[in-house]
Amino acid sequence: MPPSTSQDLARRHDLDWIRVGAFFLLILYHVGMFYVPWEWHVKSPHPIPALEPVMMLTSPWRLTLLFLVSGAATRFMADKVSVGKLARGRMARLLPPLLLAMIVIVPPQSYYQVAEYVAAHPQAPFGVDPWPVFWGKYMTSSGRWCGEDGDCLITPTWNHMWFVAYLLVYTLVLALLLAIIPRLGDKLQAACERMLAGPWLLVAPIAFLALARAVLLPLFDITHALVDDWYNHAISFAAFLLGFGLAKSSVLRDRLIALRWPALTLAIVAYAMFATYAWIYRQGEPAEALHLAMRGVYAVDQWCAIAAILGIGARHLNRGGPVLRYLTVGVFPFYIVHQTVTVVLAHHLAKLGLPQGLEALILVAGTFGACFVTYEIVRRVPGVRALFGLRAQPAAEASRPPAFA
Template identity: 25%
Template structure:
């Protein structure tokens, strides 16, 4: 059974959240930003979107893969009831709080920026991702717990054997191709609150679990063949860029997405599986930063976009503003104020919830 801490997965989750912030900031400088509810800069930078189209095809599926892997580790010492209780605290509570108190904030800033009538209503916004994950846990937990109890069985042995071959990880792309063909999304990269996003996320979540479940063969294979996966992804991206104007058929984008992801897993396993104080801090911060980042981004846009300066300079300033504000909110509010921690997916910290003097009197 896999019991060691996987620092590379922690690092990749942190990096994925960081890329997500940059991706969302880049939308501000696209001509269609307002159509999806983003504040738009008057001067656009459409050239900035080319690298974002490469990122967009795998950024969300990657997070679902990592979430499925995280569920495997969460199940190590928990039965079904304990698992659902833990996931309710970690996912459902932050989702419900975010719907009421966090996601509407950037919508209010949008209204203020465009001098629209101010109106508040609860909505999930970017937190749709958490809702999907919680549903996946409810749907898949019985099956995954069943598999977890039979880690010496034929299924795991067969899966581990399959993962020793470079085509083993890629073989699961047949399910993603089938999803793209059957669901027929208008845009493959439109994940939020769509049937395509739900089923694609479900597949990635499930196979993320299975990859960790299969043991070391998967990681050794993606590490050994990482350049093959990146090479295939690069070829498919080049075809998408030159032939299909970044929007190739869904079945090709499904394969390209998995190739990027397996390459990233391979590089992560080889170079990032190391502990450290920086990782310890960022790993804790990543989830709260994800929850508050849209508020910080819109606040930055509200302040910076009216300034008279080149668009690229605004992009740099908004990026800096967003990261700094997110970490200030995390460090001086979420991390230090005890009752706020569980609202952002962090564990209760008795030292922060109960004042020092009271703890001493109670002998805690």
């Protein structure tokens, strides 16, 4: 592959493909959450413990990768507009969907979570209210839906939309840094190129992730509540800044391409080690030394998988086209609605007694189908587009069917 130039990076189609793929994996992951024995909003009456290692294939790195790609996208935007316009643009793009989700889209998730809890605990001190009553209690935080362990359902909530809330906050923090530090993007890029040379491209991020997991995670569990989620912030904001720094770096792109296969090999080995460890100790406590060592293994899996994906994407996914243009725009509305569709559909499918394979197939197809239908509807309605994070578009263009030829 010839050496890359800055002109090659005017548009990173590889990062667009990676973003779309990561969001699609997230949709599949949330379908899997219905079946895996882990706690979630609604659960299959027939959980599948053997699904746990499959779920662990993407859980260490999927959201970290999304924050990195989001940071890269922010770099391209920041280099075109003023700091004020960047902040206002991100507010206009992210805040309306977040509010829409918390008020309209997410409440059914809480409703069915309460319904399933009541069904499993007939002696619960609360019942399932009619929807209008439930929604009123949801919006006023007056539901008092508390489990036997004393944990209560907090409402209103953002559930899966925590990613959007964090992305909005990170962008505003970055805008402040851009206002204080001139040419921050170029300086951050130069620092990344200098610090991530040779094997340090793998070693330095792994060391940072392992240290954060060893020091911060025991103190700050992952809550997605923004104000007390410091381990998650350390990882996610660092990934966001790294994406901002590497987005336009031909040097780092070429280094990632060169290291893609060693990174993939390390990721596979680390995944196998951590998944085996998690399976063996899923109902027991390991020795502290082993527990600490596995945090390092988790960090190897987390970064090496990301590095391999970035390298493979830069080498093989560098072409655009109508399909990518359609999905790049559509994937955000997909993300907004997908989990509610999965929760509602899974709850009702479980009552039909279908073979589990068929049920899962319907759940996957139904979730993706509803996402496509939602996008096709909202992109045609000017007043609704902004609520789903879509920019304004001429009416004739918005009503045109997708052209994939």
